Amino acid sequence: MLWDVEQAKKWIKRLNDKIQENKAYLTELDQAIGDGDHGLNMARGLQEAASKIANSHYDDLGSLFKDVGMTLIAKVGGASGPLYGTAFMKASLVLKDRKEADRNAFVAAFSAALDGLKMRGKAQVGDKTMIDVWDPVIAWMKSHETIRANELVDLSKEKMEDTKELEAKKGRAAYLGRRSVGHLDPGAVSSYLLFASLAESFEKGESAP
């Protein structure tokens, strides 16, 4: 099956809905070990991104991803803005001129997004950041011929939950040292929502690549 512009649009809409729903929750998580704005940041940025793409026509996935990335960079701010923004920008390079993505292109795009996150944030797996969700999820995508919605959501959820026991080494939570243990990483949760909304859109027959 192929993943096309319409499906990508639906995904972003879904992701935005999920983020708006969880705005207060993400902010609460960030209040515990950060500065209490992650929900506000993500909600502001995704709202803009969702309405931007809803009102635009795209001939290819690349330009859609680029618009999302640019919007996130310009509207989110904080740490998550440049990170998510860079991820979408890097993916957009892979998806340039593609009307639709097959499994390989899809995985290559998400893999480029992860590379972007790492390049921008310089975090390692285990540092208690969104990387702790992205890295294993992308590795799993790469090694599985079929991207099953339920597996995707389970894995990203599990990895998100695992951040609870980690001690933060990067981002604002790192200032807390040991006191960061016992709290979920807010960016890991928003990343889980990203993959969960992707899985949902696959389930809804919006089809997986």
Next chain:
Amino acid sequence: MLWDVEQAKKWIKRLNDKIQENKAYLTELDQAIGDGDHGLNMARGLQEAASKIANSHYDDLGSLFKDVGMTLIAKVGGASGPLYGTAFMKASLVLKDRKEADRNAFVAAFSAALDGLKMRGKAQVGDKTMIDVWDPVIAWMKSHETIRANELVDLSKEKMEDTKELEAKKGRAAYLGRRSVGHLDPGAVSSYLLFASLAESFEKGESAP
């Protein structure tokens, strides 16, 4: 009977004890319709006055009253400092060179004190100030040959309580207008304590003039 330096000293000590006991209460009353410092002001000033006279020898009542007045002026501050200070200063003029006071000298001294209060504060009876206690008490002293302790305490208490229903026209409570009704005037209460401690010292056989 005659009122001498020893008895005046005991009165001031008693008054100081009462003020210290009621420091928080007076402050609370002032919080309701003023700025919440009346107990602090009075406690600071009387503590100083009491220890000043405890450590000094006086040949006459005049110099004792002068010391109390000067100490109150220099240590109380706010509205009550100049008022009580002036009252004692004016009384000290009447008591100058007197080793002891008979009824007439005693009443003349307190009457001069009231004149001092009125001159300094320009308040009338009914303005919801300490004058509402002082004025009727001094009038009663003037018209009664014998100053009976129980009558003194009852009258000053009654007049103090009457301030509750008045609308303030002078002092900080005046800013409240009608909202000052329903609260005791803090200075009326400290004045009641002044007369009550005087009455108590009469009762304790420290003798009335």
Next chain:
Amino acid sequence: MKKLINDPNQVVDDMLAGMVEAHSDKLKRLPDTNVMIRKDAPVSGKVGVISGGGSGHEPAHAGYVGKGMLDGAVCGEVFTSPTPDQILAAIQAVDSGKGVLLIIKNYTGDMMNFEMAAEMAEAEGIQVAKVVVNDDVAVEDSTYTTGRRGIAGTVFVHKIAGALAEQGATLAEVEAVAKKTVENVRSMGMALTPCTVPAAGKPGFELGENEIEIGMGIHGEPGIEKTSIQSADEIAQILLNNILEDLPLKEHDKVAVMINGLGATPLMELYIIHKKVSEILREKRIHIHETFVGEFMTSLEMAGCSISLLKLDDQLSELLDAQADTIAFKK
């Protein structure tokens, strides 16, 4: 009560000690008093200008001691007028022979203590003039009562009287310009939260979760009324309406504006208030000569603000613009 203090009864002394340490280039403290004076006082050939009052209003009043403003500030206990002996010491210390102006906020205690000090100083042969600031339109103006309170507008009186004194004017001239300033300045405040006098240990009043007090005084004296929280725009409108009712301004009049924080209000919020204030004044075609936004006359850690408007003529605006070099006000 959580405060950065040592002993609640020593806060004024500790504060003044810290202040002298921090600003020994500008200020000195008269030994054994709570009086802060200009390092170079008495300034010869210059009228002395003194203000003061209870502490807890910082930077008022010691923050305004320096070239072009006050020569001395007399610091009472928290929210309590200073005593006459202290005021007298200040007068003696700043008088250079040209006399001294006392700038007094209209509170019974301040009035009586400053008056007693003035009498004592005059008995010593020092010329003294007094000006009473009563800018708070939240209180009814009546000769039968205590009258209006002096609040943040007092800072304008310090600035303008201080500037004229610095130019070598006579006591009568300085007094006259101070009175003119008082006649042309109006203020009104409001509070979001109460404040706690350290030695009292608990808040002077209470406000509910969504309650504010309109017309709040700077000592936690209750105001006109308690209402529920409103938008910054509405609050600015209420305060300004009350001011403008009392200080009629016409098109093309020139004013200075002060948006004053009461102690715990973020600058952000003061600027949000000013946005509306400037909008309203623009609509009325009133020209803002200068705007002051910050903490000028506080009330310990109270949250809230006051707005002051000073109607300017050429003399007042020139003196407002004149050089000043104090801790809290520099021009």
Next chain:
Amino acid sequence: MKKLINDPNQVVDDMLAGMVEAHSDKLKRLPDTNVMIRKDAPVSGKVGVISGGGSGHEPAHAGYVGKGMLDGAVCGEVFTSPTPDQILAAIQAVDSGKGVLLIIKNYTGDMMNFEMAAEMAEAEGIQVAKVVVNDDVAVEDSTYTTGRRGIAGTVFVHKIAGALAEQGATLAEVEAVAKKTVENVRSMGMALTPCTVPAAGKPGFELGENEIEIGMGIHGEPGIEKTSIQSADEIAQILLNNILEDLPLKEHDKVAVMINGLGATPLMELYIIHKKVSEILREKRIHIHETFVGEFMTSLEMAGCSISLLKLDDQLSELLDAQADTIAFKK
């Protein structure tokens, strides 16, 4: 949440509008941005100096825009780093051809957004240098983690870099002196009460009736530990000890001291803190060149303070003393 605001999502925009109204003689706002720049920017022949970060730290950073300090301040959402497009707009607006220095507080978000903007500006041929301020000794200094936060000491970097830029120095020289300032400044803070991001609507953390947080960051990030309330002297001692452990000073060394209020702390309390700070430094025979007491880098309406020490050599003290004319810092 009781605040003087209109819409929690519009606080930054409303604040900047009010700020421009109040200080149009000093500042202008770049159209359609949250960038505040000097009225006379770009100043020809001068290196541009830019800082910025999340809002809620007022007067930082727009309060430091003006002659002798910053050319531009980029104001993010409350506690949220501004975005690269805004920073780029600021760079473009202040560059006179001599290049631009970015003064960045060491937070992941600020670092990434400013870096992206710097890359974009360089791609356009604008010379850009960056200096990262990490003065907060409450956080462990480690290259494996995010490292230390930038807090109130940043204001010294603005002042000193701005003064050298004003003298016409090259970008490399301004960058070097900014780095030297960073190397010589250390800070540490503590909080008595939390603060509430307007759009979040509730406090970022909680502190008990008698609890304080030692090592608090300026965004409500938790600090080193919660303890029960202590005296001002003890708190001053704890903060200063931590600073002095990290910035070894010997007898006769010269420092500048900043006692910074976090937003809701009365000046009175800051001076009480300074009393002890000056006592400790005097005992150690460390010379205080100048003391700054006030609100310089706040955290909305948080109560608490930070102490900063800047070790001075002749160059730094000369630049610290140089003229500056901004809203919040005048010399």
